[in-house]
Amino acid sequence: MDPALQTMISNMPEKTGKSLEEWKALLKTRAFAKHSEAVNFLKKDHGVTHGFANTIVHLSKEENSSSDDLLTNQYKGKEHLLPVFEKVKAFVSDLGQDVNIVPKKTTVSFVRKKQFALISPATKTRLDLGLKLPGYPTTNRLENSGPFGTMCTHRVRLEQPEDIDKELKDWLRDAYSHAG
Secondary structure, eight states: OOHHHHHHHHHHHHHHSSOHHHHHHHHHTSOOSSHHHHHHHHHHHHOOOHHHHHHHHHHHHTTTOOHHHHHHHHTTTOGGGHHHHHHHHHHHHTTOTTOEEEEOSSOEEEESSSEEEEEEEOSSSOEEEEEOOTTOOOOSSSEEOGGGGGGOSEEEEEOSGGGSOHHHHHHHHHHHHHTO
């Protein structure tokens, strides 16, 4: 399991008042049509912050899927893109001890107090990195958020490890700063 995710799970009782297993049991007592309904239930009815609520809901849905399984499924047939993902993940992990890396079914979120970036294999040859950079203009490289909608303000297309250059690292640093 990803160390950041394990830390989040370990901190859950202190930060939310219940363990992951207790939250999962609570979620099983209700039926939610959408992921967002369960997240909103935890936030509004139980005062759980968005990052924890989102993680609890994802992990309750994917009980039989480890972080490694989620990544394996995302990159099936696209294994050659894993070095690009790993380079982004390594850089983001070094931004601060408060970074939580949350693998989901189709994306991996990078969260501080709130999500500041997410990455997803978009095609067989490309990853899309979504960034939350309010007020930043779009450019040829720093595009409109595209498929990420309101989850991010911008998107950067990544095809090879060399795409993680100084400019991209500056954007990631800024997104991280805005999320604190």
